[in-house]
Amino acid sequence: MKPIDLLHLDTPGIIGCYLVETDDGPALFDCGPATCVEHLKTGLGERGLALTDLRHLLLSHIHLDHAGAAGTLVREHPGLQVHVSEIGVPHVIDPSKLEASARRLYGDAFDALWGELAPVPAENVHAVGAEVVGLECFPTPGHASHHVSYLDSQGTLYAGDAAGVRIGGGAFVMPPCPPPEFDLEAWEQTIFEIERRAPDRLALIHFGAYNEVEAHLATLRETLDRWAQWIADGMDEQTFVAAARQDVSQTDPDLADAYDRAAPYWHHYRGVERYWRKRREGTA
Numbered sequence: 377m378k379p380i381d382l383l384h385l386d387t388p389g390i391i392g393c394y395l396v397e398t399d400d401g402p403a404l405f406d407c408g409p410a411t412c413v414e415h416l417k418t419g420l421g422e423r424g425l426a427l428t429d430l431r432h433l434l435l436s437h438i439h440l441d442h443a444g445a446a447g448t449l450v451r452e453h454p455g456l457q458v459h460v461s462e463i464g465v466p467h468v469i470d471p472s473k474l475e476a477s478a479r480r481l482y483g484d485a486f487d488a489l490w491g492e493l494a495p496v497p498a499e500n501v502h503a504v505g506a507e508v509v510g511l512e513c514f515p516t517p518g519h520a521s522h523h524v525s526y527l528d529s530q531g532t533l534y535a536g537d538a539a540g541v542r543i544g545g546g547a548f549v550m551p552p553c554p555p556p557e558f559d560l561e562a563w564e565q566t567i568f569e570i571e572r573r574a575p576d577r578l579a580l581i582h583f584g585a586y587n588e589v590e591a592h593l594a595t596l597r598e599t600l601d602r603w604a605q606w607i608a609d610g611m612d613e614q615t616f617v618a619a620a621r622q623d624v625s626q627t628d629p630d631l632a633d634a635y636d637r638a639a640p641y642w643h644h645y646r647g648v649e650r651y652w653r654k655r656r657e658g659t660a
């Protein structure tokens with residue numbers, strides 16, 4: 377249950393993806409960005425596989441750190457079948473809007489972080505149903521509205537970002553809350569949906585698989601509520617970033633930078649601030 381480390385920006389333990397045995401041959405759960413394709417191939421090679429041995433790519437959502445390489449991979453391996461939520465389908469086929477939105481968020485850092493965002497031919501793209509190649513698939517919105525997770529018969533939940541970020545051997549569970557789709561209520565419901573299925577382990581993209589599922593999800597819920605409350609109470613971005621770093625450091629003294637690399641603190645501020653602002657506007 378070890379992820380393939382994609383060594384994003386040559387840093388271990390930030391972005392990983394998973395090789396999944398399915399009813400229809402080997403699949404990959406998420407694929408990382410195009411900047412990591414060579415590391416992905418190396419990781420597959422260490423498991424005795426070439427890219428062309430993969431039958432399916434199961435995507436949690438279309439953010440670039442999870443799905444950016446999809447088009448690049450299909451160009452090289454046209455037999456690869458890509459599964460994504462219905463809302464994600466048009467963006468995988470034509471990623472131009474997604475790219476424009478990500479370029480607004482990341483600015484000049486975009487190319488070095490993510491690289492190419494190639495389209496996937498429509499015939500390779502499949503909207504997920506309740507079952508995908510033998511895995512249960514269900515919506516897990518909150519981090520992104522179109523996020524889905526996959527549960528296999530061994531009790532592994534391929535969670536994506538829906539079960540948060542936990543890296544470097546840390547105990548802190550961080551909810552990545554980027555704009556524009558972060559939704560507190562949806563995420564709280566997602567945590568219930570995961571608990572209801574009682575998986576034995578959670579496979580996170582950032583980073584690794586964790587067995588103590590109940591405690592992990594309890595920590596995720598606590599952090600989500602605490603951070604959302606801080607921002608609801610009017611905390612500004614600079615104060616939030618410092619407070620969030622301090623929050624991580626209290627649990628894991630040396631890992632505040634590592635968590636920031638996986639999902640920057642300022643993203644959480646902007647996502648949560650936008651969520652509350654939209655809610656206020658909606659009720660005004």
Ligand SMILES: [Zn+2]
Pocket residue numbers: 437439442519520537
């Ligand atoms: Zn994401």
